[in-house]
Amino acid sequence: MNLKKLQRKLKVIDTNIEASFKDSCLLLTGEVDNYTKVFKAGKLATKVKSLGVLNDIKVKGNTPKIRLPEIQDEALEGKEVDVLVIGGGISGTSILRELSKYNLKALLVEKDSDLASGQSSRNGGVVHTGLSYPKGSLRLKYCVEGNKMYKAMCEDLHVPFYNTGQVTFARRPLEMLALRIAAKGGKKKGIDKLKILNREELLKYEPSVPEWSIGGLYMGTGGITCPHTLTIALAENAVENGAEVSLDTAVIDMTVKDHNIVEVLTNRGRIYPKVVINAAGVYADKIAELAFDRTFTIHPRSGTYLVTDKKIGHIVNGSMGKTPFTLAPSTIAKLPKKHFAVLKATIKNLKSPSKGIGLIKTVDDNVLIGPNAKEVIDREDYATERLVADTIFEVQQEVQPSLKKSDIIAYFTGVRAATYEEEFVVRQGIKTKNIFEVAGIQSPGLTAAPAIAVDAAKWTVSFLEEQGFKVEENKTFNPKRKYQPILKHLSLEERDKLIKENKDYGEIVCRCEEISKGEIIASLNSPIPVYTVDAIKKRVRPGMGRCQGTFCLSHVMKIIANNSDNKISDAIHKTL
Numbered sequence: 001m002n003l004k005k006l007q008r009k010l011k012v013i014d015t016n017i018e019a020s021f022k023d024s025c026l027l028l029t030g031e032v033d034n035y036t037k038v039f040k041a042g043k044l045a046t047k048v049k050s051l052g053v054l055n056d057i058k059v060k061g062n063t064p065k066i067r068l069p070e071i072q073d074e075a076l077e078g079k080e081v082d083v084l085v086i087g088g089g090i091s092g093t094s095i096l097r098e099l100s101k102y103n104l105k106a107l108l109v110e111k112d113s114d115l116a117s118g119q120s121s122r123n124g125g126v127v128h129t130g131l132s133y134p135k136g137s138l139r140l141k142y143c144v145e146g147n148k149m150y151k152a153m154c155e156d157l158h159v160p161f162y163n164t165g166q167v168t169f170a171r172r173p174l175e176m177l178a179l180r181i182a183a184k185g186g187k188k189k190g191i192d193k194l195k196i197l198n199r200e201e202l203l204k205y206e207p208s209v210p211e212w213s214i215g216g217l218y219m220g221t222g223g224i225t226c227p228h229t230l231t232i233a234l235a236e237n238a239v240e241n242g243a244e245v246s247l248d249t250a251v252i253d254m255t256v257k258d259h260n261i262v263e264v265l266t267n268r269g270r271i272y273p274k275v276v277i278n279a280a281g282v283y284a285d286k287i288a289e290l291a292f293d294r295t296f297t298i299h300p301r302s303g304t305y306l307v308t309d310k311k312i313g314h315i316v317n318g319s320m321g322k323t324p325f326t327l328a329p330s331t332i333a334k335l336p337k338k339h340f341a342v343l344k345a346t347i348k349n350l351k352s353p354s355k356g357i358g359l360i361k362t363v364d365d366n367v368l369i370g371p372n373a374k375e376v377i378d379r380e381d382y383a384t385e386r387l388v389a390d391t392i393f394e395v396q397q398e399v400q401p402s403l404k405k406s407d408i409i410a411y412f413t414g415v416r417a418a419t420y421e422e423e424f425v426v427r428q429g430i431k432t433k434n435i436f437e438v439a440g441i442q443s444p445g446l447t448a449a450p451a452i453a454v455d456a457a458k459w460t461v462s463f464l465e466e467q468g469f470k471v472e473e474n475k476t477f478n479p480k481r482k483y484q485p486i487l488k489h490l491s492l493e494e495r496d497k498l499i500k501e502n503k504d505y506g507e508i509v510c511r512c513e514e515i516s517k518g519e520i521i522a523s524l525n526s527p528i529p530v531y532t533v534d535a536i537k538k539r540v541r542p543g544m545g546r547c548q549g550t551f552c553l554s555h556v557m558k559i560i561a562n563n564s565d566n567k568i569s570d571a572i573h574k575t576l
Helices: 003-013 035-045 090-099 138-157 173-188 227-240 281-290 310-315 329-334 338-350 386-397 445-466 492-501 517-524 533-540 553-562 568-575
Strands: 018-022 025-029 053-055 079-086 106-109 166-170 194-198 215-219 223-225 244-246 251-257 260-266 269-278 298-308 319-322 358-361 367-370 408-419 425-428 435-439 508-510
Touching (some): 090 106, 090 227, 106 269, 138 227, 138 445, 173 194, 173 215, 223 227, 227 533, 251 281, 269 281, 367 386, 435 445, 533 553
Parallel strands (some): 079 269, 166 319
Antiparallel strands (some): 166 215, 251 260, 260 269, 319 358
16 A cells, blocks of 8 residues: 555544555545544554654643653762663563673663553463464564563563463364464464363363363463562562662653764653663653654554453463454354355464463462453553443353352453554564663563564674673672572461561451561562551462452551651652
8 A cells, every 4th residue: 555545444433544655655644523533543554665653643631641650869860870771561670681691781661650560460360382473573483582581581580470371262163273283383483382282182281171172272381470570579689699680760851963872851850871772661652752763653552351250270280272263153154155264263362462361370379260351541550440341241151151250359440552463563673772662561571572682782782892882791790589488388387487587477358368577577578668558468468369358458558658758648659
């Protein structure tokens, strides 16, 4: 499609939309009355060959603003660093840890009051195989490479990772054929352990195969981890190896001279970096714009998960879902070329950027149901709607009829940072030399993060050396994060020994999750201390059980207040 044809199609969406080229990118401007038009225009613009889509269409009366920290001080004023990493999600913390393998002054800034505050704590924790992603794409490349790094990385960081595999169920022979074709393509992509199995064979991997399933695809390299625990662990290990982290720190502006960033303004002062790495998630395009290096646009895509009680955790071993084909049998029967239509639609849906709703066993034995996919205008729209949750539940009951609404104990919504091209942006700056973009990191971002980090660190070191700076390896780098005991995982003998050494481990604060006072205090004294209830929940899980903090919340706040300079009112304020 050329620009003239695109303009005609855009006018069908809304007559106020204009398209033009800007620095080899496709720029969309104008003002419309709803966000659906913005999204449709952005997707249509990808049909024109360009460096990327810059979608600057506005919605009348609806301009969501970035949520900035309340704190204003000069804690970082005049700070000089070799590398500034922007964003405290899985991408940013993976990169920070990789940079700590070198003798570099590396600083990560995060605008929220804790790490993993966005999509890195609001996802299913699935370590993907890569089957859904196109051959030659960065999403496939980094997913396959990152998947292979998980076992060793999680062992070093004392983070749970289980290689449980993934299963897609089929209900009819044509769907089985589609899965065979997908598996054959997956092997060509470098994905191992793909098996087409009948129903009886699937039971070896999943205990609750639905009665309607005649078989399916087992993906043996798939796994599960805890996304927020991993994100925090990566940052803590980086800090243990000499890196720095500054929370409640938002990037507000940048000064660029001679195609280089020379100054970064934050709410906590000016920072002077030699290199900037943009891993800002849903705001990555805004950071790139400040650096005069924007070639992409993030369109926020929300997804809701339902969380079940642990008592039904036995129904799933890893992660499972049905073949994503939605035509009703009666509709299929009316299609002239019904076999071809079913096959084509099934394969197309398997390659969809949004993989659809499924069941996921968490590392803590809950089951996650979801997510859905909804395009939203607000990049931090974490609202959970009753109708959406009900729909997700009803769809998934087909996979597991034993599910009951009384099994649900919580809900949460995350926002994915998708580009209109549905591709990662992982590269050195095009217009600005000393920035590296790590953007558009939606699924499989969790899986891909460690592999992306290797490249980002390597490119950073090469750039600094090209500028005449000598970069040496950190000979004292220790990949092992300091271990903190988890009481419920210890034997009775180990518990007894630990409690004798520290009586706080003998005081249970959260009965649902068996969390002791000692574990909470240890997390407050971690390499990145954060004194909020939500931060403690991420680290040691009080309040994540059946009662959702009804009994333990007040006790957690008292422990925070007694072991920090915070008052209980501060803990409440930052939690709400």
